[in-house]
Amino acid sequence: MNQMKRHMLLAVTVQACFLVSGAVKAFAANDFRSDNKANVQASTLRLDSMDGLDVQGVSEPGAEPVKMQADVVSYRGRRALRIVNIEGQGVQNGEQVLAIVKTSDFKDGTIEAEVAGVPREGAKPSTRGFVGIAFRIQGRGSKYETLYLRMTNGRADNQLQRNHSAQYESEPDFSWRRLREENPGVYESYVDLEAGAWTRIKIVVAGTTAQLYVNGAAQPCLIVNDLKLGDAHGPVALWAGSDTEAYFSNLTIK
Amino acid sequence: MTKARKGFIASPLLACLLVVSVEAQAAPRSKNFRAEPEIATQALTMPLDSMDGLEVKNIRENAEDLATTKAEIASYQGRRALRLVNDRGLTVHSMPAGDQSLAIVETSEFKDGTIEADLAGLPLKGSSDSARGFVGIAFRVRDHGSRYEAFFLRMTNGRADDQLRRNHSTQYVQQPDFTWKRLRDENPGVYESYVDLDADVWTRIKIVVAGTKASLYVNGSAQPCLIVNDLKMGETHGQVALFTGWDTEAYFSNLTIR
Numbered sequence: 001m002n003q004m005k006r007h008m009l010l011a012v013t014v015q016a017c018f019l020v021s022g023a024v025k026a027f028a029a030n031d032f033r034s035d036n037k038a039n040v041q042a043s044t045l046r047l048d049s050m051d052g053l054d055v056q057g058v059s060e061p062g063a064e065p066v067k068m069q070a071d072v073v074s075y076r077g078r079r080a081l082r083i084v085n086i087e088g089q090g091v092q093n094g095e096q097v098l099a100i101v102k103t104s105d106f107k108d109g110t111i112e113a114e115v116a117g118v119p120r121e122g123a124k125p126s127t128r129g130f131v132g133i134a135f136r137i138q139g140r141g142s143k144y145e146t147l148y149l150r151m152t153n154g155r156a157d158n159q160l161q162r163n164h165s166a167q168y169e170s171e172p173d174f175s176w177r178r179l180r181e182e183n184p185g186v187y188e189s190y191v192d193l194e195a196g197a198w199t200r201i202k203i204v205v206a207g208t209t210a211q212l213y214v215n216g217a218a219q220p221c222l223i224v225n226d227l228k229l230g231d232a233h234g235p236v237a238l239w240a241g242s243d244t245e246a247y248f249s250n251l252t253i254k
Numbered sequence: 255m256t257k258a259r260k261g262f263i264a265s266p267l268l269a270c271l272l273v274v275s276v277e278a279q280a281a282p283r284s285k286n287f288r289a290e291p292e293i294a295t296q297a298l299t300m301p302l303d304s305m306d307g308l309e310v311k312n313i314r315e316n317a318e319d320l321a322t323t324k325a326e327i328a329s330y331q332g333r334r335a336l337r338l339v340n341d342r343g344l345t346v347h348s349m350p351a352g353d354q355s356l357a358i359v360e361t362s363e364f365k366d367g368t369i370e371a372d373l374a375g376l377p378l379k380g381s382s383d384s385a386r387g388f389v390g391i392a393f394r395v396r397d398h399g400s401r402y403e404a405f406f407l408r409m410t411n412g413r414a415d416d417q418l419r420r421n422h423s424t425q426y427v428q429q430p431d432f433t434w435k436r437l438r439d440e441n442p443g444v445y446e447s448y449v450d451l452d453a454d455v456w457t458r459i460k461i462v463v464a465g466t467k468a469s470l471y472v473n474g475s476a477q478p479c480l481i482v483n484d485l486k487m488g489e490t491h492g493q494v495a496l497f498t499g500w501d502t503e504a505y506f507s508n509l510t511i512r
Contacts, residue, residue: 155477157481157483159445159446159482162481163421163447164443184443185421185422186417187417188417188421189420189421189448190447190449190479191448192475192476192479218450219412219413221450222417223415225415225416
């Protein structure tokens with residue numbers, strides 16, 4: 001019974017997303033690529049409504065299309081954007097969901113947001129609650145940079161898991177797996193995280209470098225000196241990884 | 255110049271030997287440790303503004319010649335503190351792993367509990383590019399340093415412009431069997447982690463040990479930045495020591511054991 005209801009709910013939300021994304025498609029793809037000297041457009045979004053967001057499922061090669069639900073709900077004292085990413089069965093690489101801020105165009109600058117995340121109910125044990133921010137998005141999500149957190153890793157009883165609390169990746173070419181295999185410990189790091197709690201993240205981008213700051217720390221917990229898309233620009237998005245229930249609030253871009 | 259350097263090195267070495275010979279007479283105590291199964295941690299507070307009660311030892315790792323360590327009380331950032339200068343010497347700079355030195359707190363006895371200290375550390379002037387300022391705390395030290403567990407910091411890694419180096423800011427080792435190199439080769443990312451460090455300021459560290467588990471806390475953080483669930487010496491006990499790695503100028507202050 002419950003299962004059926006759930007499926008119906010999903011179907012409806014996914015359809016709604018397609019409607020929204022269809023309308024924006026042509027505009028976004030043209031606009032952001034043809035302008036080489038894009039400036040960062042300062043903006044603040046409380047994320048207490050879905051207005052201006054284009055929700056996209058991004059499947060890694062070989063994966064089934066991602067199932068997702070995006071809505072605005074009350075979470076820990078505030079109205080916030082919720083993204084639930086439901087991973088299909090037998091999928092190796094996992095899938096990601098972007099809620100692209102349609103009017104944003106970001107090259108260099110600072111992105112801040114409050115995020116929270118837990119593995120979704122019924123998720124596989126290997127799920128961590130993957131929540132982050134994607135930036136310099138190209139072609140409505142076909143390419144982008146992202147810095148994200150593995151929320152249940154921060155206080156795991158296993159140091160290796162802790163050391164994978166923060167992650168950089170560049171889709172579709174540099175998945176976390178490829179980066180870790182080729183350069184372990186270079187695009188990931190430890191930071192204290194409390195799963196489910198509102199967590200402040202700040203991303204500072206300049207040229208081909210990016211730094212991730214968590215919970216108001218004066219120093220970045222993760223630095224990347226060779227952003228894989230080069231010196232690109234494009235929209236900003238809220239990002240949720242596979243089998244994750246993610247919340248987002250108070251996004252600022254400057 | 256070289257002669258002056260040798261003389262400078264020889265005198266503290268002599269001092270160390272003296273301390274060692276005194277310690278040799280206390281050998282029956284180490285027998286006692288083994289026979290006595292109910293050893294408990296003894297609470298202790300030392301400001302480390304004097305050398306009293308410290309036994310300074312150089313511990314050979316892979317290097318050909320033993321490092322020399324100068325131990326003295328000096329002023330650093332507004333307080334009198336223990337200074338350990340670990341000088342690996344000129345001949346072995348190309349070695350992959352270097353010597354360590356310990357200032358063992360002679361009267362300490364530690365099994366489970368909490369060790370706290372303020373420390374600071376810099377690469378020795380003129381040392382190779384791979385020196386990091388290695389400073390830490392050794393615990394459950396046996397037989398004048400022949401075996402011990404240690405947590406240490408690589409002080410100049412904390413804000414390096416290279417994430418891999420940052421991720422090696424903290425380190426667990428067990429001498430002589432589990433060097434950082436062996437641990438990293440066999441289990442990369444398991445006995446090391448990132449924590450923010452400012453090389454040239456006092457850094458507060460706290461080590462909590464229980465059975466075969468130990469956690470390292472830095473600068474008053476509520477959560478440990480490094481946890482070890484399989485201390486390599488097992489559930490043992492021994493002394494506590496201030497620790498430096500090779501080519502490091504290190505400072506220590508306000509040691510508490512409880």
